Amino acid sequence: MTEERWQRLTYWPLVVASLAFIVAYSWQVIANLQGPEYAGMRTVMAATWVVFAIDYLVRLGLAPKKGPWFRGHLFDLAVVVLPVLKPLRLVRAITEIQKMSKGDQLRTQAAILAGGTVAILIWICSLAVLDVERPAPGANILNFGDAIWWAFVTVTTVGYGDLYPITAWGRIVAVVLMSVGIGVVGVVTATTASWFVERAATLAGNDDQEAATRGQVRSLARQLETVAKALPKDAEKVLPRHKEAEPPHPSA
Amino acid sequence: MTEERWQRLTYWPLVVASLAFIVAYSWQVIANLQGPEYAGMRTVMAATWVVFAIDYLVRLGLAPKKGPWFRGHLFDLAVVVLPVLKPLRLVRAITEIQKMSKGDQLRTQAAILAGGTVAILIWICSLAVLDVERPAPGANILNFGDAIWWAFVTVTTVGYGDLYPITAWGRIVAVVLMSVGIGVVGVVTATTASWFVERAATLAGNDDQEAATRGQVRSLARQLETVAKALPKDAEKVLPRHKEAEPPHPSA
């Protein structure tokens, strides 16, 4: 069996495991479960942990070269070790859904992708912060509403300071939220800004001062190719097909 | 009657309704009206609500295909349901006024459009936050001056934390202000920054290191077209008019 076939087979089970993890973790933290209920939710989470660990080991086993595969899948290892990252798997599902609407505008795609990621990130980080802060003496993030509010205030870098983590783990969650989230929020911000600039360009009657796009340069290259075709026949022999220094598209 | 004709007919009535809403809401909140005066203002606001609801239903009725129209006008539905969004209608009036000065510089247009939107947004969000926070025990946003100051501090992401919402509704208003406002403020920031870079380019004697503009690439395409015309006659036959991969301009 190839790794690709394995990934196709395990795609939906892993999405379900991610969802199960997020539901169980949300329930446990928000309802502040104790005793047998707490144990039950923890069992569900442990089960998803086993599913992800098996998936990781099987794929490592299927890989022809273990070394390069290991170095290229450090994020997958992090997902296995840190259970809290599991729901980020759902971002892959978002991109899967988006593939169906192929051809949409770049800006819409970027906004949906960034919006989805930031929503999952805010949800997970809120749960994690509440989970580690609530039992700490002197903590000020004590219910889920506060935790969500804190996550929004942090990820937009507003940072009022009415609420903030005081435990080491809470601060580590905050640093993750700042490091990743600010970049993703940047996409949403840039999308809004770009919409405004475009709207203003429509009003001004031209967009000559906006940054040149890749599409424009490609159209120019096609125009040049047509000119070349119109040249005396011996010209065409030496004229190569236009090959562009394309930025590499990651497929992962 | 077509939807277009209806929109032309209702353009000014809806602008007036938006202004009536914002004046009534401002008066009620800032003066902290009670008793019959409060009821009076609420009546004005209810009337504007009816006007917007009728407009929405008539346009839905006029649309040839209800489904696509409904999906394409979710923002209009939000304006009907959430009265507080009504004054955003005035942004359309700003763009209307701008159309008269067609041909102005893109940067000026973007600055006016973004500045107008952010001013309306700050005003509405200040009213809404004050409205929901004032009655809450332990709240710290207690007069309109404070509310405006809080909105500025939030939208620029400074976030001192001297003032912040504590109720669920106040926090939702804050999240809207952060999400939309930061992007719009980004346009103002970028405009200021671009003015400085351009000024520096003038001083440096050249702007060779600034990002290429669409206007530049278009000028290059025109130059290439002229070269093509100078080629032997059979060249012109195969040379298509330059068609650019234009970014789509939204008309909504």
Add this chain to the structure above:
Amino acid sequence: MTEERWQRLTYWPLVVASLAFIVAYSWQVIANLQGPEYAGMRTVMAATWVVFAIDYLVRLGLAPKKGPWFRGHLFDLAVVVLPVLKPLRLVRAITEIQKMSKGDQLRTQAAILAGGTVAILIWICSLAVLDVERPAPGANILNFGDAIWWAFVTVTTVGYGDLYPITAWGRIVAVVLMSVGIGVVGVVTATTASWFVERAATLAGNDDQEAATRGQVRSLARQLETVAKALPKDAEKVLPRHKEAEPPHPSA
């Protein structure tokens, strides 16, 4: 006498008046002058006010068309009305000094221009905030060190909230500092970021993925012009000199 000649004649007197204003205001606020010394400094400031007012009126008188001149010099009117803006005149002096080093790199120019403006802005706003906040009961910005620290924390949007204005005038100064300063700080930030990306491009061995520059497109246009010259003679007749859709360079 033309307006241009007047401006050449008054250039240095106005720079001196700006410097006199900033020295007098700094002395008065930092040393918290009282009695006759306070009156003395206020007299110096009033004198610079008269100088700026006369300059404004003479230029208005010299202008052939009063209406357009008035609309095009609203900033100059603001400088006359709000004395605190006078030192911004010194930014013009910075650009004057920069002209001597014509040919420098765009990035260096932008950094010096933005750095100079932000330094003057921080200095003025610190003075203004301290001036209005110190007498207010319950204020927390009470000495010049605190005021400078507050201005840095505000302009970078960090906004700890250890210090913040509480008076209406102090908050207006803060909004000016946020609105203008954040954009200018954006230039410094972007310059730092661009230095890093360029350094990384040197390490990576190529900068193919950086944004295309205006210089590149111009070089391409020159190349195309050379090709056109090599065409049969009748080609040159129809080939216009390359005229670029240049972004307008402001001279003010």
Add this chain to the structure above:
Amino acid sequence: MTEERWQRLTYWPLVVASLAFIVAYSWQVIANLQGPEYAGMRTVMAATWVVFAIDYLVRLGLAPKKGPWFRGHLFDLAVVVLPVLKPLRLVRAITEIQKMSKGDQLRTQAAILAGGTVAILIWICSLAVLDVERPAPGANILNFGDAIWWAFVTVTTVGYGDLYPITAWGRIVAVVLMSVGIGVVGVVTATTASWFVERAATLAGNDDQEAATRGQVRSLARQLETVAKALPKDAEKVLPRHKEAEPPHPSA
């Protein structure tokens, strides 16, 4: 002996001195050393100071023209005067390591370079702030965990305000961290954002609306060169090799 040869000889000794400085300073501050241990660490730091001072003087002596060398190496002078800047020398080592992986993607390079710099900067500034704040009465940054947390909150401009420097030196360190760090964090943010936009472009099926790259324009220039070669022979004589208005690559 030339300066270049001297730099090759002293490369590793200076890296070791930087590391020795950072280890000694970290130990002294984090363990809050007193008495003989404090003196020991201080001796190590003084030794590295001597090493850097000798290096500076020798290079100044080797320079053919002292004046230009002095003006061009102000940062080196700052490193000698302010011991706390010494570890920034290690950034040079990071770039050295990166050179080995020449050909990597620009984005990865920029992220590693910026990430390394920001990590060193956060570490140094945390030590420096803790060193000057701990003895001050009323200070709130009292242990290394707090100092690191404060540095992260500052450099991302979140600025909760739970912790902030109160001494003049602590505030100067904070201003350095804000001024330099925010730009470098900007690179990390932009890298994250660009990854998202690229991912969205893959999903949308095209990246026509992304900004044009230098690689694209270069590819166009090569295409044009090929067309020129296909022209009648006398054309080639007047066609110069394509020389691009290249942004200067700093080698320092």
